[in-house]
Amino acid sequence: MYRPEPFKFKYDTEAIPLRECIQSILGVDDIEQIHTLKKYDFFERSKDQGTTWHEKYYQSFDSAFYPLYLTLLEYIQKEFGYEDELIYQKIPTFRVQLGDGNIAVGEWHKDKTYNHGSSEVNFWLPFVDTNDTNTIHMESKEDLGDYKPYNVDYGEVLVFDGANLMHGNVENTSGKTRVSIDFRLVDPKKFTPSTEGSINMNTTFDVGGYFEVKGPSSGQ
Numbered sequence: 001m002y003r004p005e006p007f008k009f010k011y012d013t014e015a016i017p018l019r020e021c022i023q024s025i026l027g028v029d030d031i032e033q034i035h036t037l038k039k040y041d042f043f044e045r046s047k048d049q050g051t052t053w054h055e056k057y058y059q060s061f062d063s064a065f066y067p068l069y070l071t072l073l074e075y076i077q078k079e080f081g082y083e084d085e086l087i088y089q090k091i092p093t094f095r096v097q098l099g100d101g102n103i104a105v106g107e108w109h110k111d112k113t114y115n116h117g118s119s120e121v122n123f124w125l126p127f128v129d130t131n132d133t134n135t136i137h138m139e140s141k142e143d144l145g146d147y148k149p150y151n152v153d154y155g156e157v158l159v160f161d162g163a164n165l166m167h168g169n170v171e172n173t174s175g176k177t178r179v180s181i182d183f184r185l186v187d188p189k190k191f192t193p194s195t196e197g198s199i200n201m202n203t204t205f206d207v208g209g210y211f212e213v214k215g216p217s218s219g220q
Contacts, residue, residue: 017209043105085216087187100172116184121161122184134177138150139167141167142164
C-alpha cells in the first residue's frame with residue numbers, strides 16, 4: 001500500500017457519488033460556494049473543525065455517509081490487493097477550506113506530531129476540482145522542504161505518507177470552497193495499537209476506537 005512519494009488514483013463517481021451525498025448532508029446545491037452562506041474567522045488549530053458544515057457531517061455520518069464510505073473501502077481493498085482484511089479510520093476527517101481566504105487545517109504538521117503511527121497511509125479526496133490555493137500542499141520526501149500544491153480533481157484520491165511528510169494549506173484566494181475528507185488505512189501486518197488519542201475524535205488509536213477492521217473483500 002505504501003509508496004515513497006505521493007500519488008493519485010481514480011474511482012467511479014457514478015458508482016460512488018460522494019459529492020451528491022455530501023451536498024445532501026450539508027443541504028446545499030453548490031459546495032464550492034458555501035463561504036457565501038456563512039462567515040467564519042480565519043481558522044486556528046483549535047477551531048478548524050468547528051463550522052456548521054462539520055457539525056452536519058458528523059451528525060449524519062452513520063446514516064448518510066458510512067455506506068458509501070464502505071463501498072469506497074471495498075474498491076480500495078481490491079485496488080491495493082488487501083482483500084483479506086484492512087484496518088481503516090472509522091470516521092473520515094471532514095475538512096472545509098472556505099473560498100474567502102481561509103485555510104482548512106490550522107497549522108502545518110506531520111501526523112506523527114499528533115501521535116499517529118508511522119505505518120498509517122493517508123488518503124485525501126476532495127468533492128470538488130481543486131486549484132493551487134484550495135488544495136493540500138506538501139513536501140515529496142520527509143524534511144526535503146520542496147512544498148508544492150497537489151491538485152486533485154473530484155473522482156481522484158491522493159495517497160501519501162502523512163505521518164512523516166510535512167503538509168498543510170495556504171490561504172484560499174480562489175473564490176471556490178474546497179470540501180474534502182481524509183482518512184488513514186493500515187496494513188494489518190504493520191498495525192500497532194496505541195493508547196494515545198486523536199486530537200479531533202478523542203479516541204485511542206486502536207481497533208474499536210479510532211480504527212475498525214474491514215473483513216474480506218467481496219472479490220471481483
